[in-house]
Amino acid sequence: MDLEKLREIASQLKIGNFSRHIFLCIGESCCSKEQGELAWRALKDQLKERNLSISTGPSACYRTKVGCLRICMGGPILLVYPEGNWYGGMTADRIPEFIDRQIVQGEPIEEWIFAKNPVERVP
DSSP states (O other): OOHHHHHHHHHHTTTTOOSEEEEEEOOTTTSOHHHHHHHHHHHHHHHHHTTOBSOOSTTOEEEEEESOOSOOSSOSEEEEETTTEEESOOOGGGHHHHIIIIIISOOOOGGGEEEEOOOOOOO
């Protein structure tokens, strides 16, 4: 394993500078393949357009596309840490409002959240 190369990649991706990590489940047990891909594209594009992905600052985010968060219904399912908010029905049309409210303003969208599992920040 080449740790130096891994460190270089992590540095280029600004890992260590993010305030949040967003996981979007687009598994076909959760939603249709088309619905999942549209949601992923919307999330990726919105974060890039707003300079929130591969950046620094209080709203900087890392995003990860996953195949299963084990909920397997009501998707796409989105999980945002450190808040630990689990969102259901995160279709492409909901992504801009999610970015505005949860990510930029720090205001969870309670009516879309079906579970919470916050993670304490480590200094």
